[in-house]
Amino acid sequence: MVMHSTRTDATVLIIDDEPEIRHVVRSALRSTVARVIDAVDGHTGLAAVRAQTPDLIVLDLGLPDQSGLDLCRSIRAYSLAPIVVLTARHIESDKVALLNAGADDYVTKPFSTSEFAARVAAQIRRARTARPGTSGVVETDGVSIDFTSRIATRDSRPIRLTPIEWAILRALTGDPGRVYTHQQLFDAVWAREFGDARQYLRVHITNLRRKIERDPTHPHVIITEPGAGYRFGIPMAQESA
DSSP states (O other): OOOOOOOEEEEEEEEOSOHHHHHHHHHHTTTTEEEEEEESSHHHHHHHHHHHOOSEEEEESOOSSSOHHHHHHHHHTTOOSOEEEEEOOOOHHHHHHHHHTTOOEEEESSOOHHHHHHHHHHHHHHHHSOOOTTSSEEEETTEEEETTTTEEEETTEEEOOOHHHHHHHHHHHTSTTOOEEHHHHHHHHHOOSOSOHHHHHHHHHHHHHHHHOSSTTSOSSEEEETTTEEEEOOOHHHHTO
16 A cells, blocks of 8 residues: 655755656655756756755756766755755665765665655655654654663563664664765764774674564664665654655
């Protein structure tokens, strides 16, 4: 069953030179946002960011006048609005570079329009709501994490977490739905410049998933984004709310 998002008053800017892609994105977001505007290249796209102050930007990497990566960095100099990148690239280093340049999420072509709309809705909601950060209670998929009391439960049953596991969850829930690269998480948790970020995280996240996931082989709380890193799972009911 497809869950439909409640329409928000948000404005989304699409920066893409392909009419077909702009049409697909506009159609996918018809029931999600109130207004969709577009730009056909990086120059007009950046001008629209400055003049229209969109709530979210959909950025295609294959622009005719400049690198999508450079444009992503330029947008970040003017706007904190979430950036969702459309890319046909599957190379891990490209995805990591995008996230480090300021992108909040990426969708690989071809993509599901319903999943795309849910991701956009989640990013807009996340940007408009207070971030739980290191205090308060975060709940998802039967897991409750109370950072103030340092109490975690799964279906009301206590979960014992190590200090490193608390630090990983604190970093991920500081911006729910955002994709964190391996290096970004490593820096946030270990606060040092040396060490194998992938190896450290692989071990600790495997152990953490055994404790908090219903099925560690099919995680819904800590989600792997292939070739990029991890994000904290937002329940579909919230993504589509």
